[in-house]
Amino acid sequence: MSGLPVLSILILLPAAGAVAVPFLRSRDAVRWFTLLVLLADFLLAVWILAVFDPASAEMQFRETRIWVPALNMGYRLGIDGISVWFVLLTTLLGWICVLASWRAIAERVKEFMTCLLAIQAMMVGVFCALDLVLFYVLWEVMLVPMYLIIGIWGGGSRVYAALKFFLYTLAGSLLFLVGLLALYFAGGRTFDMLALMAVEYPFRLQVWVFLAFLVAFAVKVPMVPVHTWLPDAHVQAPTAGSIILAGVLLKMGAYGFLRFSLPMLPDASQYLAPLMITLSAAAIVYGGLLALAQSDIKKLIAYSSVSHMGFVTLGLFTFEVNGMSGAVIQMFNHGITTGALFLFVGLIYERTHSREIAAYGGMIKAVPLFGVLFAAFLLASMAVPGTNGFIGEILVLAGTFGVSGWAGTAGVLGALIGAAYLLGLYRQFLLGPVKVPEGSVMQDMCRRELACAAPLLLFVFWFGLYPKPFLTILEPSLDHLMTQLAPAGAVQ
Amino acid sequence: MEMTSVTASVLASGPEIIIILAACTVLMLSLLPRPNRRLLAGLSLLMIGLAAGMSFGLVGTPQTVYSGMFAVDPFSTYFKMVLYLGTALTVLMSGGYLATEKAVKGEYYALLLCALAGAMIMVSGTDLVIIYVGLELQALSVYVLVGFLKTHGRSNEAALKYVILGAFSSGLLLFGLSLFYGLAGATQLQALQAALAPGGTSSPLLVLATLFLVIGLLFKIGAVPFHMWVPDIYEGAPSPITGFMAAVGKAAAFAVVLRILMLDLVVLDPVWRSSVAVVAVLTMATGSLAALVQDNIKRMLAYSAVAHAGFLMLGLIAGGTGGLTSVMLYLLIYTFMTLGLFAVVILLNKGAELGEPISAFAGLARSHAGLAAMALVFLFSLAGIPPTGGFFAKFYVLMALIEAGNAELAVIAVLFSAVAAWFYLRIIMLMYMQEAEEPAKIRISPAMQLVLLIALAGTLLTGVLPAWFLGAAQAAAAAGLG
Numbered sequence: 010m011s012g013l014p015v016l017s018i019l020i021l022l023p024a025a026g027a028v029a030v031p032f033l034r035s036r037d038a039v040r041w042f043t044l045l046v047l048l049a050d051f052l053l054a055v056w057i058l059a060v061f062d063p064a065s066a067e068m069q070f071r072e073t074r075i076w077v078p079a080l081n082m083g084y085r086l087g088i089d090g091i092s093v094w095f096v097l098l099t100t101l102l103g104w105i106c107v108l109a110s111w112r113a114i115a116e117r118v119k120e121f122m123t124c125l126l127a128i129q130a131m132m133v134g135v136f137c138a139l140d141l142v143l144f145y146v147l148w149e150v151m152l153v154p155m156y157l158i159i160g161i162w163g164g165g166s167r168v169y170a171a172l173k174f175f176l177y178t179l180a181g182s183l184l185f186l187v188g189l190l191a192l193y194f195a196g197g198r199t200f201d202m203l204a205l206m207a208v209e210y211p212f213r214l215q216v217w218v219f220l221a222f223l224v225a226f227a228v229k230v231p232m233v234p235v236h237t238w239l240p241d242a243h244v245q246a247p248t249a250g251s252i253i254l255a256g257v258l259l260k261m262g263a264y265g266f267l268r269f270s271l272p273m274l275p276d277a278s279q280y281l282a283p284l285m286i287t288l289s290a291a292a293i294v295y296g297g298l299l300a301l302a303q304s305d306i307k308k309l310i311a312y313s314s315v316s317h318m319g320f321v322t323l324g325l326f327t328f329e330v331n332g333m334s335g336a337v338i339q340m341f342n343h344g345i346t347t348g349a350l351f352l353f354v355g356l357i358y359e360r361t362h363s364r365e366i367a368a369y370g371g372m373i374k375a376v377p378l379f380g381v382l383f384a385a386f387l388l389a390s391m392a393v394p395g396t397n398g399f400i401g402e403i404l405v406l407a408g409t410f411g412v413s414g415w416a417g418t419a420g421v422l423g424a425l426i427g428a429a430y431l432l433g434l435y436r437q438f439l440l441g442p443v444k445v446p447e448g449s450v451m452q453d454m455c456r457r458e459l460a461c462a463a464p465l466l467l468f469v470f471w472f473g474l475y476p477k478p479f480l481t482i483l484e485p486s487l488d489h490l491m492t493q494l495a496p497a498g499a500v501q
Numbered sequence: 502m503e504m505t506s507v508t509a510s511v512l513a514s515g516p517e518i519i520i521i522l523a524a525c526t527v528l529m530l531s532l533l534p535r536p537n538r539r540l541l542a543g544l545s546l547l548m549i550g551l552a553a554g555m556s557f558g559l560v561g562t563p564q565t566v567y568s569g570m571f572a573v574d575p576f577s578t579y580f581k582m583v584l585y586l587g588t589a590l591t592v593l594m595s596g597g598y599l600a601t602e603k604a605v606k607g608e609y610y611a612l613l614l615c616a617l618a619g620a621m622i623m624v625s626g627t628d629l630v631i632i633y634v635g636l637e638l639q640a641l642s643v644y645v646l647v648g649f650l651k652t653h654g655r656s657n658e659a660a661l662k663y664v665i666l667g668a669f670s671s672g673l674l675l676f677g678l679s680l681f682y683g684l685a686g687a688t689q690l691q692a693l694q695a696a697l698a699p700g701g702t703s704s705p706l707l708v709l710a711t712l713f714l715v716i717g718l719l720f721k722i723g724a725v726p727f728h729m730w731v732p733d734i735y736e737g738a739p740s741p742i743t744g745f746m747a748a749v750g751k752a753a754a755f756a757v758v759l760r761i762l763m764l765d766l767v768v769l770d771p772v773w774r775s776s777v778a779v780v781a782v783l784t785m786a787t788g789s790l791a792a793l794v795q796d797n798i799k800r801m802l803a804y805s806a807v808a809h810a811g812f813l814m815l816g817l818i819a820g821g822t823g824g825l826t827s828v829m830l831y832l833l834i835y836t837f838m839t840l841g842l843f844a845v846v847i848l849l850n851k852g853a854e855l856g857e858p859i860s861a862f863a864g865l866a867r868s869h870a871g872l873a874a875m876a877l878v879f880l881f882s883l884a885g886i887p888p889t890g891g892f893f894a895k896f897y898v899l900m901a902l903i904e905a906g907n908a909e910l911a912v913i914a915v916l917f918s919a920v921a922a923w924f925y926l927r928i929i930m931l932m933y934m935q936e937a938e939e940p941a942k943i944r945i946s947p948a949m950q951l952v953l954l955i956a957l958a959g960t961l962l963t964g965v966l967p968a969w970f971l972g973a974a975q976a977a978a979a980a981g982l983g
Contacts, residue, residue, distance in 0.1 A: 077968040079975060080900075097610075120870075142896075146887035153881060156926075160934045168934050172926060179886075179922055183915035186896070190903045190911070217908075 015057060016086040019096070020124040020130050022050050022164040023103070027126035036118045040111060043122040047104035047129060054100040054133075059444070061093050068139060068203065069093075076143070081199040085139040091267060091337060092136045095260060098344045099136065101464060102256040103129045106249035106478060108461045109352055112423040113248055113359055114162055121162060124154040124265050125249065131445050136264065136400045141189045141200040149182050155250065155258065163245040170238075170245035180250035181228035185265075188221030192273065194454055206272045206493065216279035222270050223281075229262030233292040243311035244364075248355025251307070253445045255314055256348035260340050263321045265339070271325065278326070278495075285326040286305060286409075290416045292319030293423030300341065301430045306364045309434060310350050313390065316423055317343050324405035328494055332408020334480065334487055339401030342389070342472065343481075346398060349386040353379070361449035365423035366437050370444030376453045380439050382462050389469045391431045392424060397472035408501045510566035513559060513573045515553035516581065516958070517621050523548030524614035525871055531607015538596055539604045542915050542948075543593050545610045549617070549904035553585045554635035569689050576763075576981035579973060580624040580756045583833050587748035588617045590840045590955065595741040598847050604650055613745070616642035616866065619755035624760075629678045629688040632757055634719070636674075639753060640667050643746060647738040655856075659737025666720070666730040674717025690761070691952045711773075721754040724814060725783040728807045732791075733804030738848060740857070743799055744843035747806050748836040755813060755832055759825060762817060762983065776820050782913055786813030790922040798846055798857045800840070801924055805883060808921050809835060812898060815914055819901035825978035827894075827901040830971060834882075834890035834963045841956025842879040845872060848943050862928050864937030871931045872943065882960045884925040885918050890963030897971070 033039045050434035062069060068087030076082045080453055088096060106125055114121045131151040138144035160171030193200060196208040210218070224358030228235045239259075243251050271278050278285075296315030303309040317339065325338025356379065358364060358371075383397075394400035402424060410417035445451055454462070472479055511518070526548075527541050556578050583678030591613060599605045617628030626632035644667060648660025682688055684698035684706055697707065720727040735743045788808025795801035809831075816828035824974045849861045851938040858903070866873040895918065963970050 074804060076966075077971060079920065079968065079971055120866075137507075142735070146892070147891075153886060159931060160930060168930055170936075172930070175926060176923060177921060180916065180919040183919055184912065187908065187911045187915055190900050191908060193900070194904055212841050 015053070015334070016088065017072060018309055019050060019053050019057070019100075020134045020137065022046060022053070022130075023126040023133070024130035025422040027123045027130065030119055030123045030126065033119070039118050039122050039181055040107065043126060044104055045125065047107055050129065051100040051104055054097050055086075058093055058097055058482075061088075061090075061482060062326040063090065064485060066485035071139070076140075080142075082142050083140045083201060084143060086137045087139045088137055089489075090482045092264075092483070093482065094337070094341050095136045095154075095257075095264060095344075096133055097134045097262070098341055099129065099257050102252055102344065102348050103349070105352065105461045105465070106252050107203070108457055110247065110249045111254065111457060113355065117161065120444075121158070121164075121249075126160050128154040129251060129446075132261075135261060139202045141193070141202055141205065144202070145182070145186060145189060148185075149179070151258070152178055152182075153418075154252070159242055159246045162247040162481065163250065165245070166241075167245040170241040173238045175283075177228050177235065181225040181235070185225030186222040188218040188225075191218050191221075193368050202268070206450070210274065210275075212276050212280075215274040216280065219270055219274045219277035219281060222265065222274075226262040226265040226270070227288070229265065230259060230318050231262065231315060232288050232319070232322060233295050233315065238290070239315060240308050240311040243314075243351075244305060244307045246290060248351060248358070251355065252348045252349040255310075255351055256344040258317055259314060260344055263318065263325065263336070263340050264324050266322065267490070275494045278329070282326045282328065282498065285322060286413055286416045289319045289323035289326065290419035290423075292316065293323065294419050294426065295424045297366075297426035301426060301433075303430075304366055306353070306354050306366050306438075307435070308364075309366070309430060310354065313427065313430065314343070314347055316427060316442070317347070317390070318441040319423065320402055320405045321421065323416060324408055326492075327405075327408040327412045329411055330487065330491060331404045332412070333490070334483055335401050335404025335406075335408055337483055337487070338397075338472070338476065339405060342397040342401045345465050345468045345472075346386055346389045349462065349469075350383075350390060352461055352465070353383045353386065356454065360451055361446045363446035363449070365446070366434060368444070368446040369438045370440070370441045372443075373439040373468045375443045375445060375451050378453045378459075380453070382466065384468060385434065385469065387431050387435050389473070392429050395470070395473045397469050400472060400476050405459060447453075461475055505792070506566070509564070510571070513564055513566045514539050514571060514625075515559070516556045517618055517625075519548055519552040519555060519623065520614050520618040523552075524611045524618065527607060527614060530610040531611065536605075536607045537597070541610045542596050544594050545614055546589055548614070549585050549589050549592070552945065553582065556581050556585075565627060567631075567633075567834070569691060570631045571622075571625050572627045573625060575977040576760070576978055577625040577756070579829060579977035580752060581621055582830075583752045583836055584617060584620050584624070584749050585953070586833075586837045587745065587840060588751065590836075590844075590952050591741050591745040591749070593952045594744065594840070594844055594847055595739075596948055597946050598739060598850065599739050601852065602650055603849060604739075606649075608651060611648070612646050615639075616646070616745070617749070619724045620749055623753045624756040626757075627690050627760070629681065629693075630692070633671075633675060633678060635753075636757070639750070640671065643742070643750065646742045646745075647734060649739050649742065653737075655737040655973070656739065657737075659734045662730060662737075663734045670717050670720030670727070673713050673720070677710050677713030677715075677717055680706060680713065681839045684710060694795060704751070710776060718754065718758050718761075719780065722751060722758065723784075723807050723812050723814075724780055724810055725787045725807070728784065728787065728810075730802040731807055732795075735806070736797055736799045736857075740843060740847045743802070744840050747802070749837050751806070751810065751813075752832045752836065755828060759828060759981070762820075763825065774818060777814060778907075778910060779876070781811050781814035781818060781912065782917075784814060785914065786811075787919040789917045789924075792921065792924045796859055798859050798861070798928070801859065802842070802846075805921070805924070806839070808917065809883075810915060811917075812895065815902055815907075815910060816898045818907065818910065819898070819905040821901070821905065822975070822978050823904050825981065826971070826974045827898040829978055830897055830963075830974040831894040832966075833970060834894040837956050837959030837963065838879050838882040838889070838891055841953060841960060842876065842883065844949060844956060845876045845879070846950045848872065848949060849941065855902060859928060859931065862931040862942070863935045864940060865932040868940040869935065869943055872945070872953075875953055876932060877929055878957060878960055880925040880929055882964070884922040886922070888961075888964045890960045893964050893967045893971075897934070915939035 071087040074084040156175045173334040196205040300312035321336045324332040389396035389398045392402040528731040565572045621637030650656035792804035882889035885895040
C-alpha cells in the first residue's frame with residue numbers, strides 16, 4: 010500500500026483537533042471545526058475501506074515504532090477485516106454526534122467538542138492497536154472524556170451516573186491489566202499482540218487470564234450481572250454520549266473477546282464456553298424482560314442493548330462460522346441501530362424535555378418525517394427481515410442451535426420479547442391520537458437532523474438487503490480466527 | 502587517612518558540602534535587615550542547581566569514600582536527582598505561600614536546604630551511623646518547618662506531634678542499630694553483611710534488631726500501623742512543606758530501605774517477606790479507605806500518600822532489579838504529580854487558619870480552565886489512569902510483582918487502586934461538575950507557573966515517553982545491585 014502512515018493520521022487528526030479547539034473563538038467556529046475534522050476522518054476511513062484488500066486475512070496498513078525498547082513495548086498499528094468495520098462505525102458516529110449536539114449542547118461547547126475529538130482519537134486507536142499496552146492505555150484513557158461528557162453535560166443525577174460508569178469500568182480494566190502482564194511474561198516478554206497470539210499458553214494460565222479478561226470485557230459489553238451501570242449512564246448522558254456509548258464503547262468489550270480471549274486463550278475459551286453461553290442467554294432474556302418493564306424510553310433502549318449485546322457474545326462463543334460472523338455483524342448493526350435510536354430519542358427530548366413513553370402518542374401524525382424514520386430504526390432493532398438486524402440475529406441463532414439447543418431457544422425467546430417491547434413502544438409512541446408532553450414545541454426534522462439520520466438509514470437497508478460486501482471483507486479474518494481456535498481440539 | 506583519599510572524599514561529597522554551605526549563607530543573609538525573599542529563594546535554587554551539576558559530574562566515577570561510609574554511585578545519584586527536583590519545586594512554591602501567610606523568614610530556606618542535605622546523606626550513606634545522622638538532620642529541620650506558621654494552632658500542634666512521634670521512631674531505629682552493632686561489631690553495611698552472612702546467626706537478638714530497624718523505617722515511610730502521624734502532620738504543616746515531606750522525605754526514606762534490603766542484610770526469609778506483604782496490603786487498604794471520607798484536601802492527600810506508600814512496598818516485595826527499578830521510578834513520578842497537585846492546593850489557599858476544604862475546588866473549571874485541566878492531569882495520574890506517569894509507575898510495580906510470581910498481590914493492588922480512584926474523582930467532580938459559591942480569583946505567579954509546567958511536563962512525559970526515565974532507573978538499580 011501507500012507509504013503514508015494512514016492509521017496514525019486517522020488517530021492523530023482528531024487528536025490534533027482536540028488540541029486546536031481551545032484556541033478557537035466563537036462557539037459556531039468550534040462546532041464547524043469539529044464537524045469538518047470528524048468528517049475528514051470519516052472520509053479517510055471510507056478511503057481505507059475502499060483500498061482495503063478483502064482477500065487477505067493479514068493485518069493491513071501496519072505501522073511499527075518502538076516505544077519502550079526495554080519492555081518490548083511498541084506503537085504497533087494495523088487493521089484486519091474485522092476492525093476495519095469498527096473504524097468505519099466509529100468515524101461515522103463521530104460526526105453524527107457533532108450534528109446531534111449542535112443545539113443540544115449550549116454550555117461549555119469548547120470543552121464538549123474537545124472531549125468528542127479526544128474520544129474519537131482514542132476509540133479509533135483501540136481498534137487499530139496491535140500492542141497490548143497501547144491497546145490498554147487507549148482503552149482506559151477513553152474513560153476520561155466519557156466520564157466528563159456524562160458528568161458535565163448529563164441529566165439530573167449525572168454525577169452519580171458518571172462515577173458509577175467510571176468505577177465499574179476501571180475496576181474491570183485493572184484486572185485486564187494484570188492479565189495482560191501475565192501474558193507478557195508467559196509469552197516471551199513482548200507486548201506485540203501478533204507475537205502473543207502465536208504462543209500456546211499453559212491451560213491453567215489461560216483460564217486465569219481468561220477470567221481476568223472476562224471481568225473487563227463483561228463490564229464493557231455489558232453482560233449480566235455487571236450491566237447495572239449502563240442504564241444509569243445512558244439515561245443521564247447527553248445524546249452524543251449515549252450514541253458513543255451504545256455505538257462504540259459497548260462494542261469494545263465484544264471486540265476484546267474477539268481480539269484477545271479467543272485467539273490468545275483458545276483452550277480456556279473452549280473450556281469456559283458453557284459459562285459464556287449461559288451468561289449470554291441470561292443477558293438476552295433478562296435484559297429483554299427488564300426492557301419490557303421500563304416507562305423511560307432511554308432506559309428501555311439501554312436494557313434492549315443488554316439483550317442485543319447478549320446475541321453478540323452468544324454468537325462469539327459458538328465457535329462456529331455462522332455464529333461468529335453473525336456476532337460481528339450484530340455488533341456493527343447494534344452500533345448503527347441503537348445509535349440511531351438514541352439519536353431520535355435525543356431529538357424528541359430537545360423538543361419536549363420528557364422521556365416518559367406514556368406522555369407521547371401519535372407522533373407519526375404530529376411529526377411525520379420523524380415518525381417514519383424512527384419506525385424504520387425500531388423495526389431494524391426488532392430484526393425484521395430486510396433490515397440489518399435480521400441478518401445478524403438469524404446467523405447467530407443458526408450458529409447457536411448447532412451447539413446448544415436451549416441457548417438457541419433462549420435466543421428465540423429473547424427475540425420475541427424484543428418484538429414485544431419494541432412494538433409496545435411503537436404503538437404507544439407513534440400510533441394513536443396525537444399526544445405530546447406539555448410545554449413542547451413540535452417541529453419536524455430539520456436538514457441538520459436529517460443529515461444525521463440518512464447515513465444510518467443507508468446502512469440499515471444496505472446490510473439488510475445486500476450484506477455480501479460486508480461478509481466478503483469479514484470472511485478471511487474470521488476464517489483466520491477459526492484456525493487460531495482450531496488447534497485446541499474440538500471440545501464440543 | 503591519606504591526603505589523597507581525604508581530597509577524594511571531600512570531592513565526592515561536594516554536592517552535600519555545597520548544599521550545607523548554601524544553607525549557612527542563606528541563614529546569614531537572612532540576618533540582614535529586611536531580607537529579600539526573592540534573593541534567598543534564588544540563591545537556594547542556584548545552589549541546588551550547582552549541586553545537581555556536580556552530582557551529575559560525579560556519576561561517571563562510582564566510588565565509596567570516607568572509609569566506606571559514604572557511597573557515590575548511580576543509585577544515590579538517581580535519588581539525589583529526585584531530591585533536588587523535589588526541593589527546587591518546593592522552594593519555588595514557597596514564596597507565594599509564605600507571603601500569604603505573612604511568614605517570610607530567611608530561616609525557612611536555610612532549614613529546607615538542611616533537610617535536603619540530610620536527605621542526601623541518607624541516600625549516600627553506607628554506614629548505619631551516617632544514615633542515622635542524615636536522617637536526623639533531615640527530620641530535625643522538618644520538625645521546625647512543620648511548625649513554621651507559629652501563630653497557627655494547627656501548625657504548632659503538628660510540629661509537636663511530629664517531634665514526639667519522630668523522636669520515638671528514631672529511638673526505635675537507633676536501638677535496632679545498636680543491637681546490630683552489638684551482634685556484628687561493625688556499623689558499615691558491607692561489614693555487617695559479611696558478619697551476619699545468611700545461615701551464620703539466627704539468634705533472637707538478630708530478630709529483635711531487625712524488628713526494631715524495620716519498625717523504625719516503617720514509621721518513616723508512614724506504613725500501617727505506624728501511619729497515625731501522617732494525616733495530622735500533613736494537615737497542620739505549611740502546604741509546601743507537606744509537599745516536601747510527601748516527595749523528598751518519602752524518597753529518602755525509601756532509599757534507605759532499598760539500600761538495606763539491597764545488601765541482603767536482613768535475611769529475607771519467607772516469613773519476613775509475607776509479613777511485609779501483609780503490611781503493604783494493610784497500608785494500601787487503610788490509605789485508600791480512609792481517604793474516601795476526608796473533607797480536608799491535605800488530609801485526603803495524606804491518606805493518599807499512605808496508600809501510595811503501600812503500593813511502593815509492593816515493589817520491595819517483588820525484589821530483584823525489577824522491583825528496585827519499580828520503586829525508584831515510582832518515587833520520581835510521584836514527585837512530579839504530588840508536587841503538581843500541591844501547587845494547585847497552595848494556589849487555592851486563602852489563609853492556613855481557614856483550613857483547606859475540598860470544596861475550594863468547586864467550580865474551578867469555569868473560573869480557571871487551564872489550572873483545572875492541570876489539576877485533572879495530576880489527579881488522574883495519582884489515580885493511575887493512563888497516559889500519565891502515575892499509570893506507568895503502577896504498571897511497572899505490577900510488572901515486577903507478576904514477574905516475581907506474586908499475581909495475587911497484583912490483583913489486590915489493582916482492586917485498591919480502583920477504590921482509590923474514587924477520591925481523586927471526587928475532586929474532579931467538584932471542579933467540573935459543580936459551581937462555586939463565589940468564583941475563585943487566583944493569580945498565578947511566574948514561579949508557580951514554572952512549578953506547574955515542570956510538574957505537568959514530568960507527569961505527562963513519564964507516562965507517554967517513559968523509555969528514558971525507565972532506562973535511568975534501571976541503570977541505577979542494576980548498578981546498585983551489582
